[in-house]
Amino acid sequence: MLGAQQHFVGQLLDTVRSRGIDVVLIAGDVYDRALPxxxxVNFFSDTLSRIRAAGAAVIVTSGNHDSASRLGFGSDxxxxxxxxxxxxxxxxxVPVELDLGGATLAVYGIPYLExxxxxxxxxAAAPTHTAVTRAALDRVRADLExxxxxxxxxxxxxxxxxxSGGITSDSERDLSIGGVGAVPLDLFDGLDYVALGHLHGRQKLSSTVRYSGSPLPYSFSEAGxxxxxxxxxxxxDGLGTVEPVNWTAPRRLAVLRGxxxxxxSSVEHSWAEDAYCQITLTDNDRPAKAMERLRGRFPETLVLAFEPESVPAKAAMTYSRRIAEARDDLELCCGFLEHVRSREPDPAERALVADMLARAATAEVSA
Structure with a gap:
């Protein structure tokens, strides 16, 4: 997705220049894996250089996808x-201090804490997300005081x-194993503004706590x-306005069903012809060459699923029962085809299977 990311960075730089942005905040994840x-890595390095050339400083914290030690190399x-x-x-x-004229803005960065x-x-009082976040914020508040x-x-x-209160997407990695990973929102009480990373949807949790979300969609759950x-x-005088700014992806996401x-044939779906598509077919019989035919109209179809509107009684029967009740080899083989394709063999396919079974039986006798 480097092309899409380059498209996003171009829009970010336009915003930095046109709005006179002083600082760009990146609250992780910079990368999608510990070893990018x-x-x-070269693209991120180039992006940092371009943001600085546009006139803004950059403050970065590491996320759960990043290797904190690798990302933090050369920080001083x-x-x-x-x-x-x-x-x-x-x-x-150790905050980054920004001059506000008659006051100072202290920007504290809390990396992802495992x-x-x-x-x-x-x-921390316990090895939990809430406890380690509270301990980190205690250090922040002591320095701030x-x-x-x-x-x-x-x-x-x-x-x-x-x-707590954030809305998740399918593309985020779960922060908890065997426990609740969400931290209480009131941990951030008393701070002038909290800029969070991790959740991919841009959202406001309170007047002072927000997620910017990911700059690009990374799963079809983010289509909206x-x-x-x-x-x-x-x-x-402190916190002033907080204003959303929108950046468009080079391709939209489409979740289609029918x-x-x-x-x-429907003109209703024309808008999705150049989008990345997730399609669910609802035909009772699974269409032949489904992906090939769909990509004739929607060439960027990435995900295809089948959910029949109604399930025939025979299809609802367990496969083991169908094997047990098969009357002959032909019915057994055709039943297997129907099971894996959700579609009965057509007459030509049934004739081909019957011919192959006859040939196999003849070869067996000859041997």
């Missing part, structure tokens, strides 16, 4: 160039987690999403 491909050096990486626990209470690996270092004792300081916290981010304004005849 070389072309992806990169900070001198306006790219600030927050991937380590010892950086939790409870089983990070709870001891954080001295010390800074506020010396002047006017506003807070912005970036984090990568699943906060409006992709983009938020432009967050801070002044010396019979083969309807999908191939």
């Amino acid at each position: 491909g070389v072309d992806v 050096i990169l900070a001198h160039g306006g790219v600030h990486l927050r991937t380590r626990i010892d950086q939790l209470a 409870p089983r690996l990070n709870s001891e270092e954080l001295e 010390a800074r506020r004792s010396k002047g006017r300081v506003h807070s912005l916290v970036m984090g990568h987690t699943f906060a 999403h409006e992709k983009g981010g938020f432009i967050v304004e801070f002044t010396e 019979t083969m005849d309807d999908l191939l």
Whole structure:
């Protein structure tokens, strides 16, 4: 999807330039795996350079898909160039300070915290997402309180987690194994703004807690999403406006359902002819060459499923029972074909199977 990502970055840069954006926040995931491909790493490096050339600084935290140590390599050096990486626990209470004129905005980055690996270092009360997040925020609040004792300081916290109330998508990796991964929203009380990553849908959990969502859709469950981010304004008086900004993907997602005849003929589906498609066929008999025929109209069909409107009594019978009740080899073989294709053999196919069985029987006698 590098082409689609390049398309997104072009729109991001247009927004940075046209709106005079000072800082771009990326709350993980930067990559989709701990060991990303070389072309992806090069693309991210180029993107950082282009954002800086457009006039904005960059603050990045690592997500659950990233390798925190690899992403954070060279963070001290990169900070001198306006790219600030927050991937380590010892950086939790080291904010990026932004000048607001008569005040300072302290931006804290909380990377994805794996409870089983990070709870001891954080001295968390338990190896859970809630406990490690609370321990991390305790460090943030302690540093923030010390800074506020010396002047006017506003807070912005970036984090990568699943906060209660968020709406999930199929493409996110579950953050919990055998437990509840969501953290209570009230953990973020008292902070001026919280910019979260992880969930792919852009959403507002409270007046000060939001997910920007992923810039591109990564599963058909995101077909109804409006992709983009938020432009967050801070002044010396604190949080100002929070405004959504939309970015379009080069291709839309289409989730279609119907019979083969309807999908191939109805003008209602014309808009999906250049979209990535997930199609569910509802014909009672599975059409032959279904994917080939559908791609004649919808060439970017990626997922095909079959859900008949009604299931014949014979199809509802278990396969083991059908084998047991088969009267002869021909019925057994034709039953197998129907089972794997959800469609009875046509007369030509049935004749071919009968001929092959006759040939096999003759060869058996000759041997």
